Structures are given as structure tokens and as C-alpha cells.
Amino acid sequence: xxxxxxxxxxxxxxxxxxxxxxxxxxxxxxxxxxxxxxxxxxxxxxxxxxxxxxxxxxxxxxxxxxxxxxxxxxxxxxxxxxxxxxxxxxxxxxxxxxxxxxxxxxxxxxxxxxxxxxxxxxxxxxxxxxxxxxxxxxxxxxxxxxxxxxxxxxxxxxxxxxxxxxxxxxxxxxxxxxxxxxxxxxxxxxxxxxxxxxxxxxxxxxxxxxxxxxxxxxxxxxxxxxxxxxxxxxxxxxxxxxxxxxxxxxxxxxxxxxxxxxxxxxxxxxxxxxxxxxxxxxxxxx
Numbered sequence: 692x693x694x695x696x697x698x699x700x701x702x703x704x705x706x707x708x709x710x711x712x713x714x715x716x717x718x719x720x721x722x723x724x725x726x727x728x729x730x731x732x733x734x735x736x737x738x739x740x741x742x743x744x745x746x747x748x749x750x751x752x753x754x755x756x757x758x759x760x761x762x763x764x765x766x767x768x769x770x771x772x773x774x775x776x777x778x779x780x781x782x783x784x785x786x787x788x789x790x791x792x793x794x795x796x797x798x799x800x801x802x803x804x805x806x807x808x809x810x811x812x813x814x815x816x817x818x819x820x821x822x823x824x825x826x827x828x829x830x831x832x833x834x835x836x837x838x839x840x841x842x843x844x845x846x847x848x849x850x851x852x853x854x855x856x857x858x859x860x861x862x863x864x865x866x867x868x869x870x871x872x873x874x875x876x877x878x879x880x881x882x883x884x885x886x887x888x889x890x891x892x893x894x895x896x897x898x899x900x901x902x903x904x905x906x907x908x909x910x911x912x913x914x915x916x917x918x919x920x921x922x923x924x925x926x927x928x929x930x931x932x933x934x935x936x937x938x939x940x941x942x943x944x945x946x947x948x949x950x951x952x953x954x955x956x957x958x959x960x961x962x963x964x965x966x967x968x969x970x971x972x973x974x975x976x977x
Contacts, residue, residue: 783817
């Protein structure tokens, strides 16, 4: 039995949630459409970029995501209390970064400042915005609406792009969060789209691997060998601090190597560990 989202998502308490959005009729509006021969792969990058951008403004941390050809998954942690600690100016600036409103030119500091001052002068509006910046529903709204408009504009059409708002499932303990994160990161593998984590495009696990490789290059091996598992974007919280980044990647690899009875894809057994992985955490190779 499905529950109303208001019964799952508290406006006061922090929590983890697994959210899913699908294209209308499950059409392949982000990937290669066999029926029409059109390739919409570039739209998957739109969604990934938007997810990471929104995390910079909302009090929402992104722990996992996977953008497929006709739907996407995100594992989010909301913290509705965090915006209450932000100054009025910070709230206004974060909001305008997502909803520019009357800002006609972001490169014009005077134009941006006028819009900011207009918000700062309206305390009731700021209170509403403060609440919205801690909301999962507003995060998903700010994600889905612009993508639909961009896709419809590109296709020269109007009408519904998503089959509904989004589906949401509360994750009530750490085991549920980690299981869901691994499930989300392995979506392309289970769908038979790739056989290695490196090839798993538009997923948070690939983002973690690339970030780790980049950090190693910059620090020349001086990075901590036991870094806690953190969100890929958003508020830096220690909710899953007992698990290291390398432990999690190992968990995803081990899970992906197991055959699933209802899926036809799995990781290649011959896949080598990601380059430099053992330099960022103390973790057994197998």
C-alpha cells in the first residue's frame, strides 16, 4: 500500500530517502531511442549536473545517484533544521542561485544585489524560502521542472515529460541506506549497460572514483588513508562516518559481482580494482 509523501517525509526531522522519477510512458527520452533513432544521451549529463548544482543550495545531501535512459534514482538526506542556522543573506543567495526570478544578468553584480535586497526586505517570504531549502519535495521540483522545459524546448513540443512528480521511499536505518546506495550505483550494471564501475556513466560511484583519483594526483599520496564515507554533494555530515569511502566502493564491487536472478547484468569478474583505490583507504583488495 502506498503512503502519502507527507506521512513519509517530515518537515522537521532529518532523514534519508530514495527518490525516483521516470519519463512519461517510460519512453527513452534521455538515451538512444530505438523507435525514432534519436540519441538523447546528452540529457543524462543535464540531470547529473543539476543534481550536483542543487546540492550546493539546498540543505539536502546527495549520497548516491544513477541517471538511466528513461528514469533516474537519487539517495538524499534532508536536514530541515540546517537553513535555520543560515543568515538571511545566505538564504536569499542560495535561493536566487536556483530561482533567479528577476535577475536578468547573473554576471551583473548590481542586478544580483538588487534581487537579493528585494528578498531581504520581505521577512515573511524569507521564512517560506528557509523552509523550502530543507525540503525534499522542493529539491525534486527544482530538479525536474527545468529538465522538462529544456527537453520540450529541444524537441519543439509541449506537454508532460515526467509520468508523475516522483516516488519516494524512506530509508530508516544505516543498513537500508547502504543497501539502497549500492542498488542505485549498480543500476547501469544490472541493466547490462556496462561491466565495470569505471564505465558506469552518470552514477555517484563513478563520481567517487574520479574524485578519489583527482585527489590523489593533487595531494601526491598525502591524503588520509581512512576517509569516512561522505555525500558526493551537499552538506558535509558524518551520518555514515563508520564506513570509509574505499569500504563502500568495495561493497558495491562485491555486490555487483554477484548474479541477480531477475537481472541480466553483473560486473566483470576480471575487473581490476580502480587505479589508486588502495592509496586512499586501508582496505583488503579482495
